[in-house]
Amino acid sequence: MFQAMSAAPTRADLTKFAPIQDECPIGEAARASGVSAKMIRYYETIGLVRPVTRSAANYRSYDAAAIQALRFIGRSRALGFSMDMISRLLALWQDKVRSSADVKALALQHVGELQERIAELQTMKAAIEHVAEQCHGDHRSDCPILDELKGPSLAPNGGRP
Amino acid sequence: MFQAMSAAPTRADLTKFAPIQDECPIGEAARASGVSAKMIRYYETIGLVRPVTRSAANYRSYDAAAIQALRFIGRSRALGFSMDMISRLLALWQDKVRSSADVKALALQHVGELQERIAELQTMKAAIEHVAEQCHGDHRSDCPILDELKGPSLAPNGGRP
DNA sequence: ATGGACCTTTCCACGATGGGAAGGTCAAGG
DNA sequence: CCTTGACCTTCCCATCGTGGAAAGGTCCAT
Numbered sequence: 001m002f003q004a005m006s007a008a009p010t011r012a013d014l015t016k017f018a019p020i021q022d023e024c025p026i027g028e029a030a031r032a033s034g035v036s037a038k039m040i041r042y043y044e045t046i047g048l049v050r051p052v053t054r055s056a057a058n059y060r061s062y063d064a065a066a067i068q069a070l071r072f073i074g075r076s077r078a079l080g081f082s083m084d085m086i087s088r089l090l091a092l093w094q095d096k097v098r099s100s101a102d103v104k105a106l107a108l109q110h111v112g113e114l115q116e117r118i119a120e121l122q123t124m125k126a127a128i129e130h131v132a133e134q135c136h137g138d139h140r141s142d143c144p145i146l147d148e149l150k151g152p153s154l155a156p157n158g159g160r161p
Numbered sequence: 162m163f164q165a166m167s168a169a170p171t172r173a174d175l176t177k178f179a180p181i182q183d184e185c186p187i188g189e190a191a192r193a194s195g196v197s198a199k200m201i202r203y204y205e206t207i208g209l210v211r212p213v214t215r216s217a218a219n220y221r222s223y224d225a226a227a228i229q230a231l232r233f234i235g236r237s238r239a240l241g242f243s244m245d246m247i248s249r250l251l252a253l254w255q256d257k258v259r260s261s262a263d264v265k266a267l268a269l270q271h272v273g274e275l276q277e278r279i280a281e282l283q284t285m286k287a288a289i290e291h292v293a294e295q296c297h298g299d300h301r302s303d304c305p306i307l308d309e310l311k312g313p314s315l316a317p318n319g320g321r322p
Numbered sequence: 323a324t325g326g327a328c329c330t331t332t333c334c335a336c337g338a339t340g341g342g343a344a345g346g347t348c349a350a351g352g
Numbered sequence: 353c354c355t356t357g358a359c360c361t362t363c364c365c366a367t368c369g370t371g372g373a374a375a376g377g378t379c380c381a382t
Contacts, residue, residue, distance in 0.1 A: 216329095
């Protein structure tokens with residue numbers, strides 16, 4: 001990569017990033033995609049994105065397509081998709097003959113998982129709010145919140161009547 | 162610990178757990194508290210709970226108070242409290258002269274954090290549901306969900322008119 | 323005395339992210 | 353030409369809470 005020169009290439013020519021193809025180093029790709037350089041490298045090591053070409057100085061070089069893939073990942077992360085799902089979404093995205101049904105199924109699965117987590121958190125919140133309501137919340141030490149956390153007191157006689 | 166014997170103790174006496182004090186090894190404490198043995202050891206290493214006494218064979222020995230503390234932690238975890246908050250809750254619990262106001266403040270802070278996370282997840286969920294609604298979800302490949310993830314297409318002229 | 327259930331420590335892994343060190347490279351300006 | 357500062361590279365470590373597994377010691381019942 002990095003251009004096929006007809007004359008003998010100078011050192012600068014070899015190490016520079018080719019503006020012809022809109023290639024840029026990782027920092028710029030990070031800014032353009034909203035994904036940190038750290039994460040871009042990480043996504044590469046776990047195989048979420050394909051390794052990009054390197055400059056003569058071993059710098060990663062990103063073209064517009066690579067940057068768009070990173071942006072795709074970034075937005076997917078922001079919507080809470082797991083790495084695993086993102087990997088599948090990326091595959092669908094790049095598959096010209098995908099069915100939108102497959103994409104929708106993934107999205108709805110994620111919605112379901114989000115709803116599950118929301119319900120869990122709401123259950124926690126409601127439980128805490130419930131006991132907190134009954135806590136006078138003043139200088140006194142007795143506290144239904146701590147009683148709730150302590151759990152059912154162990155019957156001293158072992159439960160026998 | 163493990164009893165002060167008046168006569169010369171036999172080896173069995175030294176290694177056995179004292180039933181007088183209701184002391185038990187970690188497995189039983191785990192069953193009794195609902196916290197895994199693994200986690201009990203972890204809580205000890207991070208200083209969340211005080212190291213318990215050991216038998217002559219170096220086995221951890223839990224009494225009723227220790228088990229109740231573990232149960233307290235387990236229930237707090239189940240309500241989503243962070244280790245840090247649990248540490249403060251434990252301190253309040255064991256503080257005879259606490260103010261219930263302090264407990265309530267912690268609880269309400271946690272409620273606020275839960276609400277924040279719930280709102281985040283709900284935002285994600287709503288965004289996905291919104292685009293998913295517009296996806297026909299059939300054999301065709303064009304898909305507003307992927308369009309959303311892809312993000313705003315880069316203007317080919319760089320945004321200039 | 324043997325076997326199986328238990329205990330001990332230590333190390334590794336996850337998912338996703340950040341921090342930092344040590345060393346190479348690039349571009350601009352003196 | 354050389355320096356400087358911004359950038360790149362790899363590698364290691366930490367997070368948080370949990371689990372798994374290895375390697376070795378103990379306990380108890382048969």
